[in-house]
Amino acid sequence: xxxxxxxxxxxxxxxxxxxxxxxxxxxxxxxxxxxxxxxxxxxxxxxxxxxxxxxxxxxxxxxxxxxxxxxxxxxxxxxxxxxxxxxxxxxxxxxxxxxxxxxxxxxxxxxxxxxxxxxxxxxxxxxxxxxxxxxxxxxxxxxxxxxxxxxxxxxxxxxxxxxxxxxxxxxxxxxxxxxxxxxxxxxxxxxxxxxxxxxxxxxxxxxxxxxxxxxxxxxxxxxxxxxxxxxxxxxxxxxxxxxxxxxxxxxxxxxxxxxxxxxxxxxxxxxxxxxxxxxxxxxxxxxxxxxxxxxxxxxxxxxxxxxxxxxxxxxxxxxxxxxxxxxxxxxxxxxxxxxxxxxxxxxxxxxxxxxxxxxxxxxxxxxxxxxxxxxxxxxxxxxxxxxxxxxxxxxxxxxxxxxxxxxxxxxxxxxxxxxxxxxxxxxxxxxxxxxxxxxxxxxxxxxxxxxxxxxxxxxxxxxxxxxxxxxxxxxxxxxxxxxx
Numbered sequence: 031x032x033x034x035x036x037x038x039x040x041x042x043x044x045x046x047x048x049x050x051x052x053x054x055x056x057x058x059x060x061x062x063x064x065x066x067x068x069x070x071x072x073x074x075x076x077x078x079x080x081x082x083x084x085x086x087x088x089x090x091x092x093x094x095x096x097x098x099x100x101x102x103x104x105x106x107x108x109x110x111x112x113x114x115x116x117x118x119x120x121x122x123x124x125x126x127x128x129x130x131x132x133x134x135x136x137x138x139x140x141x142x143x144x145x146x147x148x149x150x151x152x153x154x155x156x157x158x159x160x161x162x163x164x165x166x167x168x169x170x171x172x173x174x175x176x177x178x179x180x181x182x183x184x185x186x187x188x189x190x191x192x193x194x195x196x197x198x199x200x201x202x203x204x205x206x207x208x209x210x211x212x213x214x215x216x217x218x219x220x221x222x223x224x225x226x227x228x229x230x231x232x233x234x235x236x237x238x239x240x241x242x243x244x245x246x247x248x249x250x251x252x253x254x255x256x257x258x259x260x261x262x263x264x265x266x267x268x269x270x271x272x273x274x275x276x277x278x279x280x281x282x283x284x285x286x287x288x289x290x291x292x293x294x295x296x297x298x299x300x301x302x303x304x305x306x307x308x309x310x311x312x313x314x315x316x317x318x319x320x321x322x323x324x325x326x327x328x329x330x331x332x333x334x335x336x337x338x339x340x341x342x343x344x345x346x347x348x349x350x351x352x353x354x355x356x357x358x359x360x361x362x363x364x365x366x367x368x369x370x371x372x373x374x375x376x377x378x379x380x381x382x383x384x385x386x387x388x389x390x391x392x393x394x395x396x397x398x399x400x401x402x403x404x405x406x407x408x409x410x411x412x413x414x415x416x417x418x419x420x421x422x423x424x425x426x427x428x429x430x431x432x433x434x435x436x437x438x439x440x441x442x443x444x445x446x447x448x449x450x451x452x453x454x455x456x457x458x459x460x461x462x463x464x465x466x467x468x469x470x471x472x473x474x475x476x477x478x479x480x481x482x483x484x485x486x487x488x489x490x491x492x493x494x495x496x497x498x499x500x501x502x503x504x505x506x507x508x509x510x511x512x513x514x
Contacts, residue, residue, distance in 0.1 A: 033057040035077060037084045050088075054080035075185035082121045090126055090148065097147040100134035107131035110144040119157040120180075123189050126152075156198065158499040164195050165202045166491055169483035170462070172469075196475075203478035206485070206494065210290065213283040216319035220299055225322065231301035233267040235292065238329075238451030239307040239316065242459040247470040257473055259463075259480065260313060262288070263454040264295055271450070274484050275458045277477040278312040289320055297321060306448045308332045309429040328432040330384075331447040336422050337380050343415045344373050372401070386435035388426065395423040458484060 035055045055077045059066055069077070099106055110130040117124045128148040154161075163184075167176040173192040180186055243256040261275040274291045276284060292303065303324040305317035309332060317326050348369045375394055382391040402408070402416040426433070436446045462483060463471060471479075485491040492505050 031059045033059070037081055039084070039088050052084045054084055071183075078121045079185040082119065083124075086124055086126070093148060093151070094129060097129075097131070100136060103134060103136045105134055105136070107134060113146070113149075115149050115152065115155070117152050117155055117157070118160055118189075120160045120163060121185050123186075158495055158502050161198055161202060162492065162495045162502075164198045165482050166486050168195050168199045169479065169486040169491075199482050200475070200478045203481040205498070206481055207478075210283050210286055213286045215285075217285065217289045218299065218319055218322050225298075225300040228298050228300045231298045232296055234302040234304060235295060235297065236265040236445055237288075237292070237303060237305045237317070238263050238265070238448040238454065239305065239313045240329075240448055240451040240455050241308065241310055241312065242455040242464070244459065244463045244476055245470045247472045247475075257476075258312060259459050259476060260284075260316075261451070261455045261458045262291075263450055264291060265450060266295065269295070270489075272488050273454050273458055275480040277473045277480070280473045280477050284316055285320065288316060292320065299323075304445065306445060306451070307432075308448070309425060309432065311428075314429065314432075326432050327434050327446075328429045329446075329448040329451075330436050331449065331452070333383060334380070336418070336425065337376065337383075340415065340418050340422065341373070341376055343411060343418060344369060344376060346411045347372070347409075347415060368401075372398070383426075383433065384436050386433055386438075388430045388433050391426060392423070392430070395419060395426065399423065458487065 033056070034053060035057070037052045037054055039050045039052070055073070057069075057073060097107070108131065110132050112127050112129050115126050115128045117126060126148065128146050130144045130146045132144050163180060164176065167179055171179075173195045176195050177190050177192055181190055239260060239262040242259050242261060244259055246255055246257050249255045257277065257279060259275060260278050261273065264272045264274075272291060272295060274287065276287055278284060281287065289297075297303070299322060301321065301323060303321055305324060305326045306329050307313045307317070307326070309328045317324060375398055379391055379394045379398075382388075382394065398419045399416065402412060402419060405412055408416070434446075439446050458480065462479075463469065463476065482491065485494060496502050496504060
């Protein structure tokens, strides 16, 4: 059996024109076999490549015919030679002859002596569909795997390189970054009278912020081999969660970024928003002045994590504590730390923090620091314990305004921990940039990749490309999923 595949090109402008037929492929089949049923992948690639070459030749010829005359006066343009341009598509790299024309005398005021209409129309040199595919898969896997995947399923040959994929991802991210507005200290607009007139808001939004670390490509020192990345997730009772991420040392618009993500979820000035953070210096001020009905709380998980570390250090001090002399022997107890009392103080510290009694918790921390500093010859574990207590004291002091009554919130079914934000760090950062990916990143490269990756995880990248390129047809699979 022989199957001939042809492309028929019909002109829309001339109704009497004879259709042009191009044969693009001939397929032969013998007796029916499982491996011969339908199209093979190599045949499908050749077929797509042939169809595209035929279509492109007709499209370019029609465009050149339109450009032969001046659009203002209709006079024929004089040619000034031809040159070749390269245009990358999902179905192969195209090398197109681009004619140059002298500028029409009616446009003598123009500074250019000649123009190339085809080169100006295809200025980006990469088809939007290919840019979307490269960005999408590079956000989900390494650049090398992206090249291998696209070369395996598309008729691109071996012309796609990792460097070109990385540059394409960065161009997409930079274009998206350019759409962000200016950074502001406060994004609260209007007054209470205006907010009372707004429609009834949607259910409250919960925002979790947490930090992760990736390996630095050019670390400033051997002890500073990583830099921090902030990731967050927005939850609501309606709709899927939305994630975002940025590199705080590089991003100049963190508040604007967070506000735009909240705005995309339909944020109103009369809507309640709860922020749960780890209390770090990079995120402590971020949620402030975004909306009037916001609440900012310190994550209980990070509080208990530090308390657990101090509890383990206290157990170590109990193990190294030497034998105590007989009762009444004061000389044996001089300069010796009372470890059982220390453990009891840590238990009381946790209890007071759980119930939101920050004042009493800070008093206990001061007493612990005095007791640890009073030792005459502290051991290494005692020094570590003193350092941990001092850091925790500063941590609670800096976040005292954001510590609620965790017990009361827990009994009423309200969130007290950012476990969902912890999973976001793993989903957004670790899976692509840390785990099983022995890579090192620049702050700029990591930040730009994260902007594309979060759009892919939020299913927003295709909509972004359709907004940039109105002629780009919607993704059929995404449309069907949305309808379902």
